[in-house]
Amino acid sequence: MSTFMPAAAATARTERRPARARKAALHAAGLLGAAAVLVVVLALSIGVGARPLSLAEVWAGLVDEGAETYTIVHEMRLPRTLLGLLAGVALGLAGAVMQALTRNPLADPGLLGINAGASAAVATGTLLFGVTAFSGYVWFALAGAAVVSALVYAVGGGRSATPARLALAGAALNATLYSYVSAAMLLDSGSLEKMRFWTVGSLADAHHTTVLRVLPFIAAGVVVALLLAAPLNALALGEDSARALGARPARIRVAAILAVTLLCGAATAACGPIVFVGLMMPHLVRPFTGPDMRWLLPYCALLAPVLLLVADVLGRVLARPGELQVGIVTAVLGGPFFLYLVRRARMARV
Numbered sequence: 041m042s043t044f045m046p047a048a049a050a051t052a053r054t055e056r057r058p059a060r061a062r063k064a065a066l067h068a069a070g071l072l073g074a075a076a077v078l079v080v081v082l083a084l085s086i087g088v089g090a091r092p093l094s095l096a097e098v099w100a101g102l103v104d105e106g107a108e109t110y111t112i113v114h115e116m117r118l119p120r121t122l123l124g125l126l127a128g129v130a131l132g133l134a135g136a137v138m139q140a141l142t143r144n145p146l147a148d149p150g151l152l153g154i155n156a157g158a159s160a161a162v163a164t165g166t167l168l169f170g171v172t173a174f175s176g177y178v179w180f181a182l183a184g185a186a187v188v189s190a191l192v193y194a195v196g197g198g199r200s201a202t203p204a205r206l207a208l209a210g211a212a213l214n215a216t217l218y219s220y221v222s223a224a225m226l227l228d229s230g231s232l233e234k235m236r237f238w239t240v241g242s243l244a245d246a247h248h249t250t251v252l253r254v255l256p257f258i259a260a261g262v263v264v265a266l267l268l269a270a271p272l273n274a275l276a277l278g279e280d281s282a283r284a285l286g287a288r289p290a291r292i293r294v295a296a297i298l299a300v301t302l303l304c305g306a307a308t309a310a311c312g313p314i315v316f317v318g319l320m321m322p323h324l325v326r327p328f329t330g331p332d333m334r335w336l337l338p339y340c341a342l343l344a345p346v347l348l349l350v351a352d353v354l355g356r357v358l359a360r361p362g363e364l365q366v367g368i369v370t371a372v373l374g375g376p377f378f379l380y381l382v383r384r385a386r387m388a389r390v
Contacts, residue, residue: 067335070328074342078125085121085349086113089356093117123246123254124349124366127311130258130303132344133265135318136337140272141296142193144206145323146381149304150315152210156217157188158308159239163224174250174309178257182305188213189297189304241314241367243352254310261302262341268295269333276331314367316374317348323381 086101087093093101093109101113131149138147138154149155161184165171171180195209221239274287282289307314321344322336329335348366351373355364 067329071338071342074339074346078342078346081346081349081353082121082125085124085353086117088353089117090361119246119248119251120243120352121349122251123310124243124352125345126251126254126258127243127307127314128317128345128348129262129341130307131314131317131348132321132340133262133337134300134303134307135320135344136322136333136340137265137268137272137296137299138318139322140276140333141293142206143276146207146319146378148316148319149300150313151214151319151378152192152206153188153213153217154185154192154300154304155308155313155315156214156221157184157191158182158305159221159313160184160217161187162309163221167224167227174253178253178306178309181309182257182301185305185308186297186301188217189300193293193297239312240365241312241370242365243311244363244365246311250310254306257302257306261299261306264295264299265303266337266341268292268299269337272296272333273331312367314348314370316370316378317344319381320374320377321347323377 083095083098087095087098089112091112093112097107097109098113100107101109102118104110134149134154135147138149138152139145141147158181161180162171162177165176165180169176171177192206192210192213195213225239271282271287271292274282274285275289275292277285279289282292321340324347325336325339325343329339348370351369352366355366355369358364
């Protein structure tokens with residue numbers, strides 16, 4: 041018996057290896073497919089607008105300075121598309137990290153008040169210090185996102201936080217902070233005229249300078265988030281198991297809050313608060329990747345921009361010759377999805 045058990049265990053491990061290899065190959069192929077879809081949507085975002093452009097016109101506008109469409113592509117469509125790409129990556133990764141850290145399937149930068157914290161900080165900077173440019177917005181937005189991230193976690197119960205308590209804490213802070221933002225705009229309508237448009241969540245005011253300034257913050261947040269994949273997998277097993285595997289839960293939490301702060305703060309400073317992207321994408325991806333963050337995070341990084349840019353394109357198409365801000369479109373798409381998740385959670389408890 042003692043000689044049979046090791047042999048049986050070795051045989052089982054040998055049989056599992058091809059299955060794991062096939063699964064990894066399938067996930068890798070899926071990543072390539074997701075990247076291809078993203079490229080198509082990027083081209084669609086550049087081509088669709090008040091003046092539709094063909095693929096040939098898009099290409100000419102990208103590479104030929106003498107082309108008729110060069111100004112349209114480089115000055116309007118390309119910055120908007122690149123900002124949508126960066127914001128989508130940021131929001132998708134932030135949502136996935138938050139859901140893993142809090143073990144809350146309803147966690148989202150918008151629903152838990154992170155975006156509202158960034159918005160409130162920007163409103164304060166605009167009202168009290170006259171900040172009107174992204175170079176000023178971003179530091180206030182990062183500070184606001186960091187403070188609210190820590191506050192939601194603390195109010196929600198810290199290490200003993202439950203999904204329900206976190207959701208309630210986030211909803212309370214979200215409502216309070218947005219009330220403050222509305223009051224700030226009423227106090228000084230002149231200096232906050234631009235902010236009134238920005239608070240809806242929009243990519244319409246994108247410029248190359250905005251993209252270049254937001255890129256370092258989002259890139260740093262992406263690196264931190266991706267490095268957290270294995271530690272978050274360990275933390276999902278419980279704190280004791282995570283420590284047994286060599287992980288340090290306190291450091292993981294600090295790093296996760298840092299990643300969420302960088303991603304949400306920079307994205308909100310650049311294009312305003314956009315909700316539901318971070319909520320929806322992990323749920324849409326998880327049936328294919330499973331709970332493994334090593335696959336979930338890359339998929340969210342590739343497909344969240346697809347969702348955001350498609351919403352932006354829909355906003356341009358549905359309201360021609362004007363447009364609907366992307367924040368409105370994602371709210372319309374995400375609202376029913378949020379209700380579905382709440383209903384599913386209630387059914388699971390019955």
